[in-house]
Amino acid sequence: MRKVLVTLGLLLLIVACKKDDDSVEIVPPLFLSEVAPEDDAEIRAFLDSHFYNYEEFENPPTNFDYRITLDTIAGDNSDKRPLSEFVQSRTALVNSFEFTLDYEESDIEHTYYYFTAREGEGAKPSTADSVFVRYQGQLLNGNIFDQVADGGVWFDLAQIQAPLQGFRGFAEGMQHFNSGGIPIVNNDGTFSVENYGVGMFIFPSGLGAFNSLSARIPQYAPLVFQVDLLTYNPTDHDGDGIPSIQEDLNSNGYLYDDNTDADYENEINSNLFADFLDTDDDGDGYRTRLEITFDQEGNPVFIDTDNDGIFDHLDADSWPPSAEEDN
Numbered sequence: 001m002r003k004v005l006v007t008l009g010l011l012l013l014i015v016a017c018k019k020d021d022d023s024v025e026i027v028p029p030l031f032l033s034e035v036a037p038e039d040d041a042e043i044r045a046f047l048d049s050h051f052y053n054y055e056e057f058e059n060p061p062t063n064f065d066y067r068i069t070l071d072t073i074a075g076d077n078s079d080k081r082p083l084s085e086f087v088q089s090r091t092a093l094v095n096s097f098e099f100t101l102d103y104e105e106s107d108i109e110h111t112y113y114y115f116t117a118r119e120g121e122g123a124k125p126s127t128a129d130s131v132f133v134r135y136q137g138q139l140l141n142g143n144i145f146d147q148v149a150d151g152g153v154w155f156d157l158a159q160i161q162a163p164l165q166g167f168r169g170f171a172e173g174m175q176h177f178n179s180g181g182i183p184i185v186n187n188d189g190t191f192s193v194e195n196y197g198v199g200m201f202i203f204p205s206g207l208g209a210f211n212s213l214s215a216r217i218p219q220y221a222p223l224v225f226q227v228d229l230l231t232y233n234p235t236d237h238d239g240d241g242i243p244s245i246q247e248d249l250n251s252n253g254y255l256y257d258d259n260t261d262a263d264y265e266n267e268i269n270s271n272l273f274a275d276f277l278d279t280d281d282d283g284d285g286y287r288t289r290l291e292i293t294f295d296q297e298g299n300p301v302f303i304d305t306d307n308d309g310i311f312d313h314l315d316a317d318s319w320p321p322s323a324e325e326d327n
């Protein structure tokens with residue numbers, strides 16, 4: 001998928017259709033609010049007409065590989081229970097700034113679906129963590145566009161949900177699965193994980209690549225991912241001592257809409273740094289790390305020196321004496 005991500009970033013984001021006379025017609029991007037319900041209808045039809053090998057997961061045959069296989073409900077399989085009986089759904093709000101679009105739309109509801117085929121024995125990652133996974137990505141028509149079937153690969157879920165990166169739904173989906181047991185390092189340096197989580201999620205194109213052009217993913221394509229979640233690491237991207245997920249101030253799992261000092265950054269014509277990428281969240285010149293303390297386990301403890309209900313590291317006119325000394 002890394003390769004796909006890069007490709008998406010580099011390709012032209014304008015759709016050009018070749019007409020008979022060889023002139024090129026520019027097709028404007030569709031509206032998020034228009035595509036979301038269409039995608040949802042397609043996804044629901046898929047969930048009603050397909051099943052997975054739930055019987056194998058319920059009564060694992062000898063040497064079962066715990067891989068999900070999908071098939072259509074037809075013929076010999078007419079009596080199978082559809083995916084729609086297994087999935088749960090969640091809604092995420094999507095904004096046009098997440099894509100290269102020439103119009104503005106905000107908080108457009110997008111529904112995604114997920115189910116757990118095997119419960120992992122470990123904890124669940126957040127949408128800000130780094131996960132070690134095997135996965136397969138496919139379109140609703142069954143075409144596989146990317147996979148890592150053996151070993152595993154690390155993904156930074158915060159990076160994957162970045163605007164223009166095209167796979168926010170991957171981070172949304174992963175947070176619902178449990179990881180496996182404590183990794184055991186083998187003699188050859190690889191490691192193995194027992195009892196990892198296995199699941200699947202399906203999301204609309206607004207949580208995927210939307211109108212971006214890529215060789216393997218058509219525009220406006222809902223995506224299906226099956227994943228083995230082996231293990232994960234909590235991540236502090238800016239090294240300010242606050243785990244990135246704790247810098248998701250509005251607790252929506254999306255990290256790019258929390259920017260405490262956006263006004264200040266705009267004023268000084270700086271790039272915009274969301275809090276989880278900003279070492280001075282409130283832009284007051286005192287680094288966040290100096291405006292917080294830590295408990296014995298190393299967890300951040302927030303301070304409110306002027307008692308106005310806003311913690312010092314998010315309060316541009318307040319900082320503890322210790323920060324002043326260090327600045």
Ligand SMILES: [Ca+2]
Pocket residue numbers: 248249250251252253254255256257258
């Ligand atoms: Ca957020």
Ligand SMILES: [Ca+2]
Pocket residue numbers: 259260261262265272273274275278280281
């Ligand atoms: Ca900032």
Ligand SMILES: [Ca+2]
Pocket residue numbers: 238240242247275276277278279280281288
């Ligand atoms: Ca920060």
Ligand SMILES: [Ca+2]
Pocket residue numbers: 280281282283284285286287288291312313
């Ligand atoms: Ca500060």
